[in-house]
Amino acid sequence: xxxxxxIATPKSFSFISTISSHGWSDLAPFRLDRxxxxxxxVFRGPDGSALPAVISENGGKLNVVVDAVTFDKExxxxxxxxxxxxxxxxxxxxxxxxxxPRLAWVVERRAGRLLRSRSVFEDLVxxxxxxxxxxALTKIxxxxxxxxxxxxxxxxxxxxxxxxxxxxxxxxFYRAGIRAGYRSQYFVELAAAVAQGTLEPxxxxxxxxxxxxxxxxxxxxxxxxxxxxxxxxKLVGRYEGLALDSWLRSQFYRYHNNxxxxxxxxxxxxxxxxxxxxxxVIWCDMTEKWIV
DNA sequence: GCGTCCAGGTCTACC
DNA sequence: GGTAGACCTGGACGC
Numbered sequence: 001x002x003x004x005x006x007i008a009t010p011k012s013f014s015f016i017s018t019i020s021s022h023g024w025s026d027l028a029p030f031r032l033d034r035x036x037x038x039x040x041x042v043f044r045g046p047d048g049s050a051l052p053a054v055i056s057e058n059g060g061k062l063n064v065v066v067d068a069v070t071f072d073k074e075x076x077x078x079x080x081x082x083x084x085x086x087x088x089x090x091x092x093x094x095x096x097x098x099x100x101p102r103l104a105w106v107v108e109r110r111a112g113r114l115l116r117s118r119s120v121f122e123d124l125v126x127x128x129x130x131x132x133x134x135x136a137l138t139k140i141x142x143x144x145x146x147x148x149x150x151x152x153x154x155x156x157x158x159x160x161x162x163x164x165x166x167x168x169x170x171x172x173f174y175r176a177g178i179r180a181g182y183r184s185q186y187f188v189e190l191a192a193a194v195a196q197g198t199l200e201p202x203x204x205x206x207x208x209x210x211x212x213x214x215x216x217x218x219x220x221x222x223x224x225x226x227x228x229x230x231x232x233x234k235l236v237g238r239y240e241g242l243a244l245d246s247w248l249r250s251q252f253y254r255y256h257n258n259x260x261x262x263x264x265x266x267x268x269x270x271x272x273x274x275x276x277x278x279x280x281v282i283w284c285d286m287t288e289k290w291i292v
Numbered sequence: 293g294c295g296t297c298c299a300g301g302t303c304t305a306c307c
Numbered sequence: 308g309g310t311a312g313a314c315c316t317g318g319a320c321g322c
């Protein structure tokens with residue numbers, strides 16, 4: 001019998017804006033149901049069990065329907081608060097864009113919260129899967145990771161694999177089974193480091209390091225370059241980096257440069273006035289059509 | 293059906 | 308520190 005958790009949300013929160021904020025809700029173990037305005041996700045209990053859930057909004061609260069007999073309620077609430085960033089204060093963002101008519105919609109639609117996975121490790125692996133490939137291939141790689149290495153529930157739905165599970169297979173498995181290509185060796189090394197405790201991505205959430213230093217630390221992970229590190233920084237709540245990739249650049253050319261290519265320096269200059277929020281401002285600026 | 297290009301980049305060797 | 312070339316894959320496109 002499914003059990004329902006109800007979680008209060010802040011006034012500045014928008015469920016639909018958050019689940020539409022970027023492509024994460026299209027990556028397993030997320031599954032977005034746009035028509036029903038809800039999102040499925042498979043959580044993982046402390047014992048490693050898969051906990052399928054359906055998350056929706058009702059009257060300013062999140063309803064989380066969990067398809068499991070027993071689970072740690074407090075842990076699951078913490079996961080939901082983390083993923084939907086219920087405790088993040090975006091007042092600073094709204095202040096820096098207050099005089100910008102082009103970005104007025106951000107405040108109106110309570111946008112700016114970027115959906116994230118239940119762990120930084122999961123976001124790190126997914127980010128590496130976004131590099132140097134089409135979005136279609138990213139979805140294939142992440143889907144393979146979840147279905148082939150994740151723990152399954154009784155209903156057959158899988159959670160994102162643990163570092164231990166990812167460390168239990170070799171480079172050939174990543175190449176043939178995950179279709180990860182040259183990223184395969186990166187995943188072997190990353191999973192081993194996290195499983196052995198020599199790398200702890202969860203620490204990045206509350207790191208006391210300056211953002212530039214934290215970015216350097218992130219880039220020590222094979223497969224993480226400037227784009228990936230800055231994307232991860234956004235997911236841990238630091239927005240100084242623009243995380244420019246080919247898609248973001250093309251959108252900037254379209255909206256701000258008459259469709260013509262320009263330098264990254266020109267893009268950076270455009271958003272400099274937004275200070276430490278510039279990485280979130282450029283993302284909002286390019287994704288208005290996603291937020292309905 | 294086949295070949296080419298490129299996509300939500302990064303690493304390494306070399307200068 | 309800057310740059311060229313290699314790297315996997317799969318979908319889109321032209322022929």
